[in-house]
Amino acid sequence: MNVPELLAGRRICVCAGSGGVGKTTTSAVIGLGMAARGLRVCVITIDPARRLATALGLNELSNEPRRVDVARWRTGLTPGTGDPPGTAADVEPAAGELWAMMLDPKQTFDDLIDAAAPTVERAAAIKANGIYRQLSSAVAGSQEFTAVSKLYELAQSDRFDLLVLDTPPARNALDFLEAPQRLTGFLDGRALQALARPTGLGVRLLGVGAAPLLSGLKRITGLDLVSDITTFLGLLGPMAETFGHRARAVEALLRSPETAFLLIASAQAGSIDEAVWFAESLERRQLPFSGVIVNRFHHDLVGPTPLGDLEAALTAALGGDTDLAVRVAETMAAYHALAVRDDAELDRLRTRLGEVPLLAVPQFDAEITDVSGLARIHAYLFGSEAERAALIATLTA
Amino acid sequence: MPALLDHRLIFVTGKGGVGKTTIARGLGLLGAQQGRRVIIAELTPTCPEGGIAEIELDENLFFIAVDPQAAMEEYLRIKGGAVGSVLAHSRLFATLAMATPGLRELLGMGKIWELAQLERRTRDGDAYDLVVVDAPATGHGVAALRTPRVFADTARVGPIAAHAAAIATTIAEPDFTAVVAVTVAEEMPVRETLSLADTLADDGLQLDAVVLNQHRAARFSAEEDEQIAAALAARSPIRPGDAVAGALSAARSARARAEAQREHADALTARFGDRLVRVPALSDDPEGLAPAVAHALVKGL
Numbered sequence: 001m002n003v004p005e006l007l008a009g010r011r012i013c014v015c016a017g018s019g020g021v022g023k024t025t026t027s028a029v030i031g032l033g034m035a036a037r038g039l040r041v042c043v044i045t046i047d048p049a050r051r052l053a054t055a056l057g058l059n060e061l062s063n064e065p066r067r068v069d070v071a072r073w074r075t076g077l078t079p080g081t082g083d084p085p086g087t088a089a090d091v092e093p094a095a096g097e098l099w100a101m102m103l104d105p106k107q108t109f110d111d112l113i114d115a116a117a118p119t120v121e122r123a124a125a126i127k128a129n130g131i132y133r134q135l136s137s138a139v140a141g142s143q144e145f146t147a148v149s150k151l152y153e154l155a156q157s158d159r160f161d162l163l164v165l166d167t168p169p170a171r172n173a174l175d176f177l178e179a180p181q182r183l184t185g186f187l188d189g190r191a192l193q194a195l196a197r198p199t200g201l202g203v204r205l206l207g208v209g210a211a212p213l214l215s216g217l218k219r220i221t222g223l224d225l226v227s228d229i230t231t232f233l234g235l236l237g238p239m240a241e242t243f244g245h246r247a248r249a250v251e252a253l254l255r256s257p258e259t260a261f262l263l264i265a266s267a268q269a270g271s272i273d274e275a276v277w278f279a280e281s282l283e284r285r286q287l288p289f290s291g292v293i294v295n296r297f298h299h300d301l302v303g304p305t306p307l308g309d310l311e312a313a314l315t316a317a318l319g320g321d322t323d324l325a326v327r328v329a330e331t332m333a334a335y336h337a338l339a340v341r342d343d344a345e346l347d348r349l350r351t352r353l354g355e356v357p358l359l360a361v362p363q364f365d366a367e368i369t370d371v372s373g374l375a376r377i378h379a380y381l382f383g384s385e386a387e388r389a390a391l392i393a394t395l396t397a
Numbered sequence: 398m399p400a401l402l403d404h405r406l407i408f409v410t411g412k413g414g415v416g417k418t419t420i421a422r423g424l425g426l427l428g429a430q431q432g433r434r435v436i437i438a439e440l441t442p443t444c445p446e447g448g449i450a451e452i453e454l455d456e457n458l459f460f461i462a463v464d465p466q467a468a469m470e471e472y473l474r475i476k477g478g479a480v481g482s483v484l485a486h487s488r489l490f491a492t493l494a495m496a497t498p499g500l501r502e503l504l505g506m507g508k509i510w511e512l513a514q515l516e517r518r519t520r521d522g523d524a525y526d527l528v529v530v531d532a533p534a535t536g537h538g539v540a541a542l543r544t545p546r547v548f549a550d551t552a553r554v555g556p557i558a559a560h561a562a563a564i565a566t567t568i569a570e571p572d573f574t575a576v577v578a579v580t581v582a583e584e585m586p587v588r589e590t591l592s593l594a595d596t597l598a599d600d601g602l603q604l605d606a607v608v609l610n611q612h613r614a615a616r617f618s619a620e621e622d623e624q625i626a627a628a629l630a631a632r633s634p635i636r637p638g639d640a641v642a643g644a645l646s647a648a649r650s651a652r653a654r655a656e657a658q659r660e661h662a663d664a665l666t667a668r669f670g671d672r673l674v675r676v677p678a679l680s681d682d683p684e685g686l687a688p689a690v691a692h693a694l695v696k697g698l
Contacts, residue, residue, distance in 0.1 A: 019413010019534045020586070134499065134547070270418060301643030313641045317628045324624065327616055331651045332644035337680035365653035367583055393637070 001357040003030055003381045004037060006291045010260040012155060012253070013164045016176055016282075017264035018274050022295040022361075022368075026264050026381075027166035028052065029374050033382045035096035039161040042099040044150060046143060046168045052369055063107045065099040065154070099160065101150075103168075108146035109136035116239045131232040143168035144176050145184075152250045177254075177285065184247035260290035265349070267297035267342040267360075276352050291356060293381065296363040297346060299392055300339035301332075362392070401606055401698055402428045404575040406513045406567075408530045410538030410593070411579035412586040416610040420579045420676070421531035423690025427698075429458040430691065433526035436512055438463055440505050440532050440541060449508070451522075459525070461512070465501040468508040502544040503561060510564045513573075535578075535589045539596055542568060542576070546600075568602075575605035580665065582609060582658035587665060594668065606698070607669045609662060611678040613655040622652050674698060 007013055007030075015027045024045055031043035042065045110127060117123035126132050136142055144167075151165050167176045233240065253259065261282055265275035275292060282289040310332065314325035350358055361380045368374065380388055401407065402424070409421040418439075425437040436451060436459040449467040452460045473485040511517065513528045532538040549562035568574050576597060580590040594604050617625065629645040636642075665673050674697030679689045 021414055266414060268414070268416075271414070301646055310640055310644060314644055317632070317641050317645070318624060319628075321624065324617075324621055328625065328644050328648040331616060332640075332647045334678075334680050335647040335651070341680060365650050366657050369584065 001291070001359065001385070002383060003033060003359070006262070006357060007034065007162065007260055010258055010290075011160075011162060012151065012256075012259040013162060014151075014167065014254070014259065014261045015165060015264050016167050016261055016278065018271065018278075021264050021266040021271060023264045024166050025052065025368050025374070025377065026262075026293055026295065027164050029377045029381055030262075031098055031100070031164045032371075032374060033378050034162050034164075035098035038096045040097045040099070040159070041162045041164060042101065042154060042160045043164045043166065044101055044103060044147065044154070045166040046103050046147070063101060063104040063111075065101040065159075068098040068100055103143065103147055103150060105142040105146040106136050108150055109142060112146075112149060112243075113239075116242045118239075122235065126232070126235050129232045129235060147176070148250045148254070149246065152246065152253055155253055177281075177287075181247070184243050255287060257288060259288050261287050262290060263292045265292060265294050267294055267345055267363075272345040272349050275349060279353065279356070289356060292349065292353060292358045294346060294349070294358060294360045297342045297360050298335065298338040299362050300343060301335065399572055401575055401577070402431065402433070402527065404527070404573060404605075405525075406509070406528050406530065406574045407605075408532050408538070408542065408574065408576045409579060410532040410535055410576065411608075412589045413534040415579045415581045415586050417534075417579045418531050419686055419690055420577070420608050420610060420694075421529050422687040423676075423694055424577070425458060425527075425529040426455070426687045427691040427694050428527045428529070429455065433457065434523070435459065435527045435529065436461060436525045437529045437531060438509055438512060440509065440530055463505050463508050465504040468504045472504065472507060499544050499548060502541045503548050503557075503564075506541055506545055506564055506568075507560065510567060513567070535593050539593065542597075542602070543600065569600075571603075576602060577606045577608060578604050579608045579610055581611045582613075582661035582665070584661065587661045590665070591668060604669070604672065607665060607673050608694075608697075609665055609673055609675045612662065612675040613651065613658055613678050614675075615652065615655040615659070617648060617652045622649065625649055625652075 013030060015023050015030070017023050024047075027043050027045060031041045035041045113126050113132075114123050117126065147165060147168055151163060154160060154163055263275055263278055263282070265271050272294075275294075279289060279292070311322075311325055311329045314328050315322050318325050318328070346358075346360060359381055361377055364373070364376060366373065368377065379391055383391065407424060409417050409424065411417050421437055425435045428435040434457050437454075439460070439462045449464065449471055450461065454460050470485040474482055509528060509530055511522075512525060515524045517524060533541060545561040545564035545568065549558050549565055578590045578593055580586040590604075590607060597603060625645050625648050629642060629649065632639060632642045632645075662675075674694065676690055676693040676697070679686060679693070
C-alpha cells in the first residue's frame with residue numbers, strides 16, 4: 001500500500017492529526033508526488049515553515065492558489081552527503097501541476113460576507129460589527145470554518161484533480177470537524193432567534209418560558225453582549241441561511257466517497273493514543289477514513305540480536321578508544337530504547353486499525369526544510385512495500 | 398518574583414507536539430514531590446472523557462480535564478439559583494452558549510481560576526497550592542489567556558463582565574500566575590516561542606520559563622565523528638543485525654541531530670538566558686516519563 005493507491009479515485013485528501021506531527025510537510029509531499037503522477041493538485045495549508053515554503057518557491061503564498069514554479073525547486077536542493085534515498089527527480093511533475101495556497105481566515109471570512117451580502121453597505125456594516133470582528137479573527141474556530149469553506153469552494157470549481165488540505169494546527173484534531181459546526185450553529189442563529197421570539201418553536205418544545213431563559217442569559221453574559229449579538233444576527237438576516245446551506249454542503253462533501261481522510265501521527269509518546277482516539281471518532285462519524293501515516297519512528301538498528309558485550313566490540317572497532325566506545329554504547333542504548341518503545345506503539349496502533357493501512361516514515365537526522373528532504377519522505381510514502389523495506393535496510397549505513 | 402513552583406497558577410503552552418502534556422505532568426509531579434497539593438488541569442481535553450471531576454493520581458497530585466460545557470453547568474448551579482439549574486439542563490441554552498465566540502474559552506478559564514482559589518466555590522472543593530494548566534497550542538493558548546480581558550471589555554456590565562475582569566486581573570498578577578512555554582529545537586516551534594514572548598509582552602505578561610524539551614546535547618566532537626564514520630566504513634558491507642555498525646550509526650545520527658538543534662538552541666539561549674530550562678530527549682515509556690521529566694526539571698529550575 002502507498003499514497004497513490006490510498007488516493008485512487010479521490011478528489012479530496014484531508015490530512016488530519018494533532019499539532020506537531022508533520023501535517024504540513026506530509027501534505028507537501030503528497031501534493032508533490034501526486035502532481036508528479038500527472039494530476040493538477042492544489043495544497044491548502046495554514047502556516048508552512050518558512051524554510052519549507054521558500055524551498056518550494058512559495059514566498060508569495062496568498063489566499064488564492066498560486067502555481068508552484070518547478071524550476072525554482074532546484075534552487076531549494078542542497079547537495080547531500082551520500083545518496084539520499086529518493087531524489088528531486090522523483091518528485092518533478094511531468095504533466096501535472098502543483099498549486100498551493102495559504103489560508104487567510106479573516107480574508108476568507110470577509111470574502112464570504114461580500115459574496116453573500118445583498119448590498120455593499122450591508123457587507124460593510126457586518127464587517128464593522130464588533131461581534132463579527134471577534135468571530136472572524138478568533139483563533140478557535142475561524143481557521144477550521146474557513147478551511148473547509150475554501151475546500152468546498154475549490155472543489156466546486158473543477159480547476160483541480162486533487163485537493164490536499166493541511167488542517168489547522170490544533171491540540172485536538174477533532175476541532176477541525178467540530179469548530180465549523182459550532183460556528184454555523186451560532187451564525188445561523190436559530191437558537192438565539194428562538195429565544196428572542198417567546199412563541200418560537202424551540203422554546204415551546206422545551207416547555208420552558210422564554211423569560212427565564214432570557215434573564216438567565218443576561219445574568220451570565222451581561223446585557224450588552226446579548227444586544228451586540230442580536231444586532232449582528234439582525235444584520236446577517238437571511239444570509240444566515242446561506243451559511244447553513246454551505247455548512248450542510250461541506251458536510252456532504254467531507255462524507256463523500258471522493259474524499260479521503262488521512263490521519264497523520266507521530267511515533268512519539270502520547271501521539272499514538274490520540275491517533276487511536278481520532279480514528280475512532282472518524283469512524284463514529286462515518287467519515288471516509290483511508291489510512292494513517294506515522295512520522296518520526298525510530299527504526300531498530302539491530303533488531304532482536306542481543307547487544308552482548310557491545311563496549312568491548314566497539315573499543316576494538318574504534319582502535320582501542322575506550323572512552324569513545326563507552327559513549328557510543330550509551331548512545332546506542334538510548335536509541336535502542338526509543339526504537340523498542342516506538343515499535344510497541346506502532347504495533348498497538350496496527351492492532352487497533354485492523355484493515356486500515358498504515359505507512360511509517362522514519363525519524364531523519366536533519367530537519368526537513370528542502371526538496372531533497374521532501375524527496376526522502378516521498379520515497380517512503382509513494383514507494384512499494386518492497387521499496388520501503390529496502391530503504392529501511394539502508395538506514396544502517 | 399517567586400520561584401516558578403511557588404506560583405499558584407502555572408500556564409504551560411507551546412506549539413503542538415512539543416510535549417506540553419509531558420512537561421505539565423513533570424512540573425505537577427515535581428510540585429507534589431516537594432509537598433504541595435497540586436492539580437494538573439487539562440484545558441481543551443484531548444480525550445473524550447472531559448468532565449469536571451478532580452481525580453487523584455498520586456499523593457498530593459490530582460488531575461482534571463476541563464470540559465467547558467460541564468464547567469458552565471457547574472457555574473450555573475452555583476451562581477444561577479433556580480433559574481440556573483433550569484438553564485444548566487437546557488440543550489438550547491447550551492448550544493447557544495457554546496457557540497458564542499469566546500465563551501467556551503472563558504468558561505474553561507473560569508474553572509481554572511476557581512481551582513486556584515483558596516476558598517473554593519464548589520462543595521467539598523479543597524484548596525490547591527498549585528494549579529498546572531496543560532493549555533492548548535500556542536495560538537489557542539494565548540487566546541485562552543486573553544479571553545477574560547476581551548470578555549470583560551466586550552460585555553462591559555453584568556456579573557460575567559465582573560467575573561471576567563476578576564479572572565483577568567488574577568492572570569496579570571505576576572506573583573500568582575506564571576506562563577511557561579515548551580518548545581523543541583526546530584524552526585517552527587522556536588519561531589512560535591519567540592513570537593509568543595512578543596505577544597505576551599504586548600499584554601504586559603512575560604514568559605517565566607522556557608522549557609527546551611527533547612534537547613540533544615552534543616556528545617561527539619567533529620574529530621570523533623570522523624573516527625566513528627571511519628570505523629563504520631571499515632565494516633562495509635554491513636551484515637544484517639551487526640550491533641557494532643548499528644551503534645556506530647546511532648552515534649552518527651545522534652551527532653547529526655544535536656548539530657541540527659544547535660542553531661535553534663542558541664537562538665533560545667540568546668533570548669531567554671537563564672529562563673531557559675533544558676530537558677533531554679528521554680526514552681522512558683509513557684508511565685516513566687513524568688518522573689524522568691520531574692528529575693530533569695529539578696536541575697534546571
